[in-house]
Amino acid sequence: EDQVTQSPEALRLQEGESSSLNCSYTVSGLRGLFWYRQDPGKGPEFLFTLYSAGEEKEKERLKATLTKKESFLHITAPKPEDSATYLCAVQAGGSNYKLTFGKGTLLTVNP
Amino acid sequence: DAGVTQSPTHLIKTRGQHVTLRCSPISGHKSVSWYQQVLGQGPQFIFQYYEKEERGRGNFPDRFSARQFPNYSSELNVNALLLGDSALYLCASSLAGLGPREQFFGPGTRLTVL
Numbered sequence A: 001e002d003q004v005t006q007s008p009e010a011l012r013l014q015e016g017e018s019s020s021l022n023c024s025y026t027v028s029g030l031r032g033l034f035w036y037r038q039d040p041g042k043g044p045e046f047l048f049t050l051y052s053a054g055e056e057k058e059k060e061r062l063k064a065t066l067t068k069k070e071s072f073l074h075i076t077a078p079k080p081e082d083s084a085t086y087l088c089a090v091q092a093g094g095s096n097y098k099l100t101f102g103k104g105t106l107l108t109v110n111p
Numbered sequence B: 001d002a003g004v005t006q007s008p009t010h011l012i013k014t015r016g017q018h019v020t021l022r023c024s025p026i027s028g029h030k031s032v033s034w035y036q037q038v039l040g041q042g043p044q045f046i047f048q049y050y051e052k053e054e055r056g057r058g059n060f061p062d063r064f065s066a067r068q069f070p071n072y073s074s075e076l077n078v079n080a081l082l083l084g085d086s087a088l089y090l091c092a093s094s095l096a097g098l099g100p101r102e103q104f105f106g107p108g109t110r111l112t113v114l
Helices: none
Strands: A002-007 A012-015 A019-026 A030-038 A045-050 A058-060 A062-066 A070-075 A086-093 A104-108 B005-007 B010-013 B019-024 B033-037 B045-048 B053-057 B062-066 B073-079 B087-094 B107-113
Touching: A002 A086, A002 B045, A012 A019, A019 A030, A030 A070, A045 A062, A058 B062, A070 B005, B005 B087, B010 B019, B010 B033, B019 B107, B033 B073, B045 B062, B045 B073, B045 B107, B073 B087
Parallel strands: A012 A104, B010 B107
Antiparallel strands: A002 A019, A019 A070, A030 A045, A030 A086, A058 A062, A062 A070, A086 A104, B005 B019, B019 B073, B033 B045, B033 B087, B045 B053, B062 B073, B087 B107
C-alpha cells in the first residue's frame, strides 16, 4: 500500500527565515510526486510535479527536490502570504491516476 | 480559462438522507477524480472516472457511487448519510495518458451531516 508521511506537522517561521518541509514516501513504481498548497476551506492548488530522483523544480520562493525515498520543499525568505498547508502526494504506476496524500504541514509565517 | 467548478458550495443534511455533488472539469480534461478530506487530514481517494468509465475506487463503502457524463462532468452520490461523512468533498480533473498526470482541484463542497 502506498504511504506518504509529512513532517513536521506544523511549522512556525518568522518572515525571512528559510526552512524545509519533508515528505517521505513508499510506493510501488512511482509515476510522479506532487506538491500542493491548500488555504483554509479551499481546494488544493497545484505547485510542482517531480518525476525522478535528482529532479528539482522552482517557483518564486519555493524549491522542490526528489530522492528515491523522500522529497523536500524548501522555502526561501518566506513571507506571511506563504502561510498555508502544504500537501505532498504520490501517484503510482497503473491504470488509474489516484493520488495518495500525506496529512500535510501547516506553515505559519509571522511578520 | 475556467478551472474546476463544483456545486453546491455548502450542504447541510441529516443522517439517513442522500446527497448529490456535482463537478465540471477543466475544458479538455477527460478524467475526473473525487476525494474526501476530513479536518486535519489529507484528501482520501474515492473514485476516478475516465471516458465515462470507472478506473479506480478507493476504500469507501457502497453507499458512495459516482458517474461521468458525455460532457465529462461528474456526480458523486452518497446514500444513507452518517455523521462521519461530514467532510470537504473535492473534485479534480486531469488529462489522461502516459506519464504522471497533475490533478487540478476544484474549491470543494463542504458537507455537514447532523
